[in-house]
Amino acid sequence: MKMVKLIIDGKTAEVPENTTLLKAAKTVGIDIPTLCYFELKDMNIENRPGGCRICVVEVKGRRNLAPACNTMVAEGMEVYTHNIRVLNARRTVLELILSDHPAECLTCAKSGSCELQSMAQQLGVRELPYQGEQSKYRKDTSPAIIRDVDKCIMCRRCEMMCNDVQTVGALSAVNRGFMAVVAPAFEMNLEKSPCTYCGQCVSVCPTGALTEVDHSRNVINALADPAKTVVVQTAPAVRAALGEEFGLEPGTLVTGKMVAALRRLGFDYVFDTDFAADLTIMEEGTELLNRLTRYLKGDKDVKLPILTSCCPGWVNFFEHNFPEMRDIPSTAKSPQQMFGPIAKEYFGKKLGIDRKNMIVVSIMPCLAKKYECQRDEFKVDGDPDVNFSLSTRELAHLIKASNIDFNSLPEEEFDNPLGESTGASVIFGTTGGVIEAACRTAYELYTGKKLEKVDFKELRGLENVRHATIDFDGLPINIGIAHGLGNARKLLEDIRDGKSHFHAIEIMACPGGCIGGGGQPYHHGDSQVIKQRASALYREDAGKPIRKSHENPFIIELYKAFLGKPCGEKSHHLLHTHYFDKSAGVFVEE
Amino acid sequence: MAKIKLAEKKLQELRDVCKLFNYEKGELINVLHKAQGIFGYLPAEVQEVIAKELNVSVAHVYGVVTFYSFFTMQPKGQNPVSICLGTACYVRGSEKVLEEFKRQLNIQVGETTPDGRFSLSCLRCVGACGLAPVVLVGEKVYGRVAPDGVADIIAEYRT
Numbered sequence: 135m136k137m138v139k140l141i142i143d144g145k146t147a148e149v150p151e152n153t154t155l156l157k158a159a160k161t162v163g164i165d166i167p168t169l170c171y172f173e174l175k176d177m178n179i180e181n182r183p184g185g186c187r188i189c190v191v192e193v194k195g196r197r198n199l200a201p202a203c204n205t206m207v208a209e210g211m212e213v214y215t216h217n218i219r220v221l222n223a224r225r226t227v228l229e230l231i232l233s234d235h236p237a238e239c240l241t242c243a244k245s246g247s248c249e250l251q252s253m254a255q256q257l258g259v260r261e262l263p264y265q266g267e268q269s270k271y272r273k274d275t276s277p278a279i280i281r282d283v284d285k286c287i288m289c290r291r292c293e294m295m296c297n298d299v300q301t302v303g304a305l306s307a308v309n310r311g312f313m314a315v316v317a318p319a320f321e322m323n324l325e326k327s328p329c330t331y332c333g334q335c336v337s338v339c340p341t342g343a344l345t346e347v348d349h350s351r352n353v354i355n356a357l358a359d360p361a362k363t364v365v366v367q368t369a370p371a372v373r374a375a376l377g378e379e380f381g382l383e384p385g386t387l388v389t390g391k392m393v394a395a396l397r398r399l400g401f402d403y404v405f406d407t408d409f410a411a412d413l414t415i416m417e418e419g420t421e422l423l424n425r426l427t428r429y430l431k432g433d434k435d436v437k438l439p440i441l442t443s444c445c446p447g448w449v450n451f452f453e454h455n456f457p458e459m460r461d462i463p464s465t466a467k468s469p470q471q472m473f474g475p476i477a478k479e480y481f482g483k484k485l486g487i488d489r490k491n492m493i494v495v496s497i498m499p500c501l502a503k504k505y506e507c508q509r510d511e512f513k514v515d516g517d518p519d520v521n522f523s524l525s526t527r528e529l530a531h532l533i534k535a536s537n538i539d540f541n542s543l544p545e546e547e548f549d550n551p552l553g554e555s556t557g558a559s560v561i562f563g564t565t566g567g568v569i570e571a572a573c574r575t576a577y578e579l580y581t582g583k584k585l586e587k588v589d590f591k592e593l594r595g596l597e598n599v600r601h602a603t604i605d606f607d608g609l610p611i612n613i614g615i616a617h618g619l620g621n622a623r624k625l626l627e628d629i630r631d632g633k634s635h636f637h638a639i640e641i642m643a644c645p646g647g648c649i650g651g652g653g654q655p656y657h658h659g660d661s662q663v664i665k666q667r668a669s670a671l672y673r674e675d676a677g678k679p680i681r682k683s684h685e686n687p688f689i690i691e692l693y694k695a696f697l698g699k700p701c702g703e704k705s706h707h708l709l710h711t712h713y714f715d716k717s718a719g720v721f722v723e724e
Numbered sequence: 725m726a727k728i729k730l731a732e733k734k735l736q737e738l739r740d741v742c743k744l745f746n747y748e749k750g751e752l753i754n755v756l757h758k759a760q761g762i763f764g765y766l767p768a769e770v771q772e773v774i775a776k777e778l779n780v781s782v783a784h785v786y787g788v789v790t791f792y793s794f795f796t797m798q799p800k801g802q803n804p805v806s807i808c809l810g811t812a813c814y815v816r817g818s819e820k821v822l823e824e825f826k827r828q829l830n831i832q833v834g835e836t837t838p839d840g841r842f843s844l845s846c847l848r849c850v851g852a853c854g855l856a857p858v859v860l861v862g863e864k865v866y867g868r869v870a871p872d873g874v875a876d877i878i879a880e881y882r883t
Contacts, residue, residue, distance in 0.1 A: 303781025308790045319782035320768050327783070 140211035147207075154182070155202040155213055156189060166191065166215050167224070169231075169253055170289035171203040172338055175661045176596060177618075177645050181294040181338075186287065187227045188253065191215045199223055228257055233264035235341075236284050244342030247656050250287060251341075271315055276324040278331040278347055278504040283315045286343035292316060292335035299645065300619040302451065304329040316343075328454040328716075332447035332619065332643040333501030333652015338659075346501050346653060349522040350532050356493040356521070357400040363482070364493045366401040367473045367552070368392060370408055371499040371563030371648035372526045374670040378655040378663070379530030380540040385666025387674055390545025395533045396497075397546060403481075406548045407496065408555030410473035411562040411571070413692070414444055415683035417709050418466040419575045420700035422638055426580075426611075437462050439614070439629065439636040442568050444468040446506035447643030447652075449713065451619050456626050457715035465710040469562065470496050470503055471512050473552070474519025475708040480696050481552060489517055496523045499563070499651035502643065511711060525653025554688040557588075557674070557681035564668040565617035565647035566593040566600065569640035573604050573613070574682045581607040588681050594672070596646065596665065599624060601636070614639040617647050730769050737762050738770065742777035749780050752788055756795055765799045801836045801843035803881045805829075806860040810849030817870070818857035822846065824871040825859075828878055841881065 136151045145162040159166050170186040173179065184204035191202045194212035199220060214220060232254065239245050274281040288307065293316055296305040304327040308317050318327035336344045356364050377386040396404045421440065428436040441463040443449060449468075452460060466472075473496070478489040496503060500523075506512070507520035524532070533540055548554070558574050561567030570590045577585045592602040593615060600615040614636040616622045622641045628634040644650045649667035650657070657663040680686060697704050741758040745751035755778065759770055766789055775782040789795045807813075807822045822844075826832060829842050836843040852858050855867025859877065866877055 297781065297784070303783055306781065306783035306787035308783075308787045310791050317783070319771070319786040321786075328781075 138207045138209050140207050140209070140213060142213045143215055149207055151207065153207050155191060155193075155200070155205045155207060155211075158207050159191075159202065159213070159215060164215055166202045167253060167256060168203055169249060169287065169340060170291065172289075172291045172294070172659050174645060174657075174659055174664075177661060178598065179295075179299055179645065181289070181291045183290045186231065186289060188224060190220060190223055190227070192217055192220050225257055225259065228253060228259060229262065229264055231287055232259065232262055233266055234268050235287065236268065237262070238285075238342075242285070242342040243345045243348065244285075244339075248342060249340035249658070267312075269312065269315070274323045275347060276329065276331070276505075277508050278501040279324060279329070279333065279336060280345050280347055281317075281324060281343065282345070283317070283343055285341045286316055287341055288314060288316070289340055290316070291338040291340065292344055295334040295338050296329075298620070300330070300332060300334055300451075300643070301623050302328060302330055302332070302454075302619060305335065330447045330450035330454070330619065330643060331502040331505045331652075332451075334644060335652075336501060337644075337650075337652045337654070337656065346525050346528070347504060348528060349504065349524055350528050350535075352522050353495050353524060353532070356495070362491055362493050363402045363485075363487050364400070364495060365403045365405060365477050365481075365552075366396050366495045366497065367405045367407040367410065367470070367477075367520075368396070368497040369470070369499055369503075369563065369648060370411065370560050370567075370671060371651060371654065371667065372497050372529070373674070374563065374649055374667040375499065375526055375654045376530060379527065380533075382541070383666075384657075384660075384663040385670045387670050388540075389674065390547070391540060391543040392529075393548055394543040394546040395538050395540055398538050398543075399532060399536055401495070403549045403552070404546075405473070405477070405552035406555050406559075407469045407473055407498075408559035408562070409552045409686070409688065410469035410476065411444075411559035412556055412683035412686045412689050413472050413476070413709065414466055414469045414562075414568075415558060415571050415575050416689060416693070416700045417472075417705055418442065418444075418464045419572045419579065419683070421464050421466060422572065423576055423580055424701065426637060430609075439634060439639045440464055441638075442572075442640045443711075444562065444568055445642045445648075446470075446500065446502035448619065448622060448641045450502060450505070450716075451622065451643065452626065453714050453716040455623070455717065456630070457713075457717045459626065459630060460713040460715070462629065463713065465712065467512075467709055467711045468503075468506065469559075470498065470520055470523070471506065471711070472709050474507070474512065476692070477552060478514075478519060479708060480692070489514065493521045494519065496520050497526065497529045498523050499526050499648045499654045500644075501525060501652040503653070526651075527653060527655060530655070551688040551691065554686060555678075556683050556686050557676065557678035558683045559686075560674045560678065561671050563648040564594075564671050565642050566595065566615050566640065567647065567671065568642075569593055569613055569615060569638060571683060572638070572640075573611075575684045577604070577606055578682065578684065580609075583607060585682070589676075596668075611638065612636045616640075617642045617650075618645045619643050728767055728769055730763075730767075730773075734762050735773065738773060739777060742774065747778055749778050752778060752780065752785065753792070756785075756789060760795060765796050767797060767799070796834060798834060798836050798843065799840070802841050803861050804843050804845065805877075806845050806847045808848070808850055808856070808858040808860075809846045810853070810856075812849070812853035813857040816856040818859075820871050821857055821859065821869050821874060824874040825878075828874055842878070 147162045149158045169188040172181040182203045184201040189202040190199035192214040373389040377388040443463045482492045503523040558571035570593045598621045604611045646664040650664045771785045775785045859866040859869045
């Protein structure tokens with residue numbers, strides 16, 4: 135690797151060639167401000183359209199200022215990142231961006247986490263000198279995501295996520311000049327596009343142009359209604375990230391405090407989606423073993439690999455893009471949607487509560503969950519199994535708005551019976567976790583032997599596509615793992631082209647899995663945050679007395695008292711689903 | 725947006741064009757160019773077909789179509805009216821002629837009348853500057869057009 139020496143603000147930097155000025159400056163402790171630039175290190179995710187010009191610097195001998203994010207180092211370069219010319223230009227650039235931005239910071243959902251707002255603070259903008267025409271565009275509300283493109287600064291991060299990382303292709307920059315907006319094809323609403331609601335656009339949007347549909351108000355109303363029994367379930371990834379909203383270090387586990395906060399918010403029962411994740415393993419694991427056994431016996435009708443189905447963004451993705459393969463994923467519902475019918479049809483009935491008087495709320499790291507719980511097939515006579523899904527961020531707001539001092543809360547335990555869970559279910563929140571949990575159970579059910587070493591380290595990590603072979607007592611099981619929909623697409627194309635040799639594949643729509651979900655506290659491009667959340671989940675798993683789903687005593691009890699056996703008749707009715715072909719007529723109506 | 729049915733023959737022509745360009749994503753602009761030649765405009769349905777053939781998102785195709793002013797999603801009228809805004813025509817008042825067409829046809833540049841008879845566009849110099857200001861209706865050239873002559877031109881095609 136050829137090294138290049140250059141001088142930045144009088145300091146000598148030595149970096150490999152093809153390094154950007156932005157990164158070279160970082161090596162000598164100079165933090166050039168950026169706005170459109172975005173990077174998730176170690177995940178091959180980078181956005182540097184060089185569009186906003188906030189990062190301009192002066193390069194000696196060059197006539198124009200250069201964008202640091204997009205200019206490569208050269209031998210002997212002399213760079214000035216904060217001389218008067220640069221400072222003035224940077225401020226003017228920001229003032230021009232602000233001249234076409236609604237000054238709604240007081241009421242904007244993104245206020246406090248907005249990168250444009252913090253940039254205005256950082257550069258000390260105290261007035262808006264440029265007053266002119268402002269872009270006006272209709273607001274677009276979908277089941278999960280709100281587009282308010284008047285607040286868009288055309289950084290193109292969402293476009294990069296939607297197209298390059300997720301290969302969903304719902305969003306593109308359209309029109310030109312002042313009229314340019316990021317929009318779905320034909321400027322239809324997001325709901326008519328192939329959007330999967332993965333929410334990765336929201337998680338990278340620097341402003342309030344893309345935000346989640348907020349259901350907090352519905353939950354507050356339900357909690358205030360004495361006729362309703364309000365039950366809450368919390369997804370595994372939430373406990374590893376919620377603390378960040380209260381100033382705690384990323385990777386701090388706040389399971390006990392979260393339970394305490396939910397109880398103080400007034401939920402009648404604080405349960406755990408982890409319980410339903412254990413249930414998912416029972417159903418999905420059994421389905422895997424059934425298919426595998428039939429396959430090994432030479433049954434030509436059986437399809438392998440089996441694909442996980444707990445991720446609603448992923449389900450939306452294959453319904454839109456690979457509908458002809460929709461018989462390959464497991465029919466098991468996601469943990470969120472398994473929890474709903476168990477709460478309403480089993481737990482509620484046991485207590486004599488009519489399902490219409492029970493409100494099930496889920497706390498999810500995810501925006502696609504908002505759409506998932508609104509799907510028609512997850513309703514009984516119009517009553518949804520899960521009434522409202524809140525993101526981790528919405529829960530944090532709710533806690534703050536309810537005067538709860540989160541950090542001083544005691545650690546409390548989930549309620550039973552739907553709050554008991556195993557280590558296997560906790561790791562559902564990170565890429566590789568679902569398949570590891572499934573292996574722990576499937577191994578024992580298949581071999582009839584006790585699994586001594588429950589940690590399948592070969593399934594862990596953050597590489598985009600991973601594969602491992604797990605020894606089922608002489609039977610090698612080939613496992614594929616993908617996180618991020620673009621990576622999932624590759625595995626799916628292999629299956630379609632008959633090139634796949636996997637028995638089972640786990641897919642999660644978001645980079646890193648649910649810990650990097652679209653509903654999590656904003657990571658602002660810091661991939662360390664995602665890694666620390668993952669290790670928090672593995673820590674929680676390691677500390678659990680029971681680490682295999684089929685050993686969860688309340689799961690055993692549930693099958694004994696209510697469900698019968700995994701993949702049995704009752705399970706099929708309550709815990710399994712079917713998929714739809716959504717590829718046709720996306721944009722154009724009949 | 726109501727669905728329109730594309731003629732199978734033209735659709736086949738479009739697929740042949742995509743094949744001709746080897747289904748290369750980078751040839752999108754060329755494919756769109758040819759497609760507009762086949763259909764006269766680029767309705768949503770055509771963009772969907774192109775997206776599928778070249779394996780790009782429809783949103784991306786639409787992004788390109790809306791970026792370049794040459795591409796249009798409006799069908800051309802039976803009688804496409806083009807007004808020259810080249811230098812010679814412009815200084816001799818073609819803008820006033822354009823305004824008169826807009827007023828009488830009640831459409832903007834790039835639009836088509838609801839009955840599909842007329843569409844309006846501008847162009848730069850047809851090489852007949854001696855006749856400025858020049859108006860084209862289809863292939864027919866009208867020279868020295870004044871605003872008060874617009875009604876007569878339109879009337880010719882109304883019958």
